[in-house]
Structure formats: C-alpha cells, structure tokens
Amino acid sequence: xxxxxxxxxxxxxxxAAMLPQLIKILKNKNVDDLSWITLLILIVGVSLxxxxxxxxxxxxxxxxxxxxxxxxxxxxxxxxxxxxx
Amino acid sequence: xxxxxxxxxxxxxxxAAMLPQLIKILKNKNVDDLSWITLLILIVGVSLxxxxxxxxxxxxxxxxxxxxxxxxxxxxxxxxxxxxx
Numbered sequence: 609x610x611x612x613x614x615x616x617x618x619x620x621x622x623x624a625a626m627l628p629q630l631i632k633i634l635k636n637k638n639v640d641d642l643s644w645i646t647l648l649i650l651i652v653g654v655s656l657x658x659x660x661x662x663x664x665x666x667x668x669x670x671x672x673x674x675x676x677x678x679x680x681x682x683x684x685x686x687x688x689x690x691x692x693x
Numbered sequence: 694x695x696x697x698x699x700x701x702x703x704x705x706x707x708x709a710a711m712l713p714q715l716i717k718i719l720k721n722k723n724v725d726d727l728s729w730i731t732l733l734i735l736i737v738g739v740s741l742x743x744x745x746x747x748x749x750x751x752x753x754x755x756x757x758x759x760x761x762x763x764x765x766x767x768x769x770x771x772x773x774x775x776x777x778x
Binding site for chain 1: 738
C-alpha cells in the first residue's frame with residue numbers, strides 16, 4: 609500500500625474511532641462504565657498532537673487530531689451530564 | 694517546547710489513555726456502556742499506524758501504536774468476557 613494512503617487511512621480510523629462510543633452514550637444516556645480519566649488524557653494528548661502538527665506544518669496531523677479533540681470533549685461533556693443519572 | 698519532547702509526550706499520552714479504561718473494566722467487570730465498534734476501529738487503526746511506522750522506519754510510531762494495539766485488544770477480550778454478565 610502507498611504510504612500516504614496508509615497514513616491517511618490510519619488517521620481517519622483512529623480519529624473517527626470514538627464516534628460509535630459517542631453515539632452509544634447519546635442513545636443509552638448511561639456512562640457508568642466509561643473512564644473520564646481516559647477521556648481527559650485523550651483530550652490533552654490529541655491537543656498536544658495538534659500543537660505538534662502546527663509546529664511541523666503537517667495539516668493531516670492537525671485536522672485528524674483536532675477532530676479527535678472535538679469528539680472527546682463532546683464525550684466528556686455528556687459524561688458530566690449523564691454521570692449522576 | 695522542543696518538537697521532539699512535544700511529539701513524545703503526545704505519543705505517550707494517547708497510547709496510555711486507554712489504560713484507566715481497562716483498569717475500570719477489570720474492577721467493575723461491567724462493559725454495558727462501552728462500544729465494541731470503537732475498540733475494533735481503534736485496533737485496525739493503530740495496527741495500520743504500526744505498519745506505517747515500519748514503512749517509514751519511525752520507531753516511536755511503531756512502539757506507541759503497538760502498545761495501543763495491545764491495550765485495545767485486551768479491552769476487546771474483556772469486553773467479550775464481561776459482555777453477558
């Protein structure tokens with residue numbers, strides 16, 4: 609496989625991976641088994657990747673990790689909303 | 694921040710992020726709110742990153758994503774074990 613196609617496919621998959629988790633939470637309105645520490649570490653981690661992408665001027669790194677950050681921040685917000693349900 | 698320090702910090706955080714989730718699952722033996730589709734996409738995605746790292750000969754990409762793959766495969770195994778509890 610061409611290395612760019614491989615990298616882009618990998619980036620799309622790892623960025624979009626949390627979408628089914630978000631959909632599940634929105635459907636069930638239940639977050640008991642989720643780890644908010646995981647979400648927090650992911651948010652900090654992907655935000656650092658965005659910063660790294662900006663320094664290295666690599667748009668795919670910036671875009672894929674900014675998308676991840678958005679999904680994980682949304683997940684954390686719904687975690688807080690549904691936590692005490 | 695030095696870009697290598699930044700990249701390594703980001704890689705460590707995003708690789709280790711699922712560890713608290715794994716610990717929570719092992720403690721509570723409950724996976725009702727987890728999305729197995731998310732785990733499956735993550736496993737495929739980080740495995741492609743390992744492949745990408747091998748082609749580009751970038752050890753940090755290989756190591757951090759191989760570690761992620763290991764954690765996510767372990768999570769999926771415990772998902773299957775605890776699913777019908």
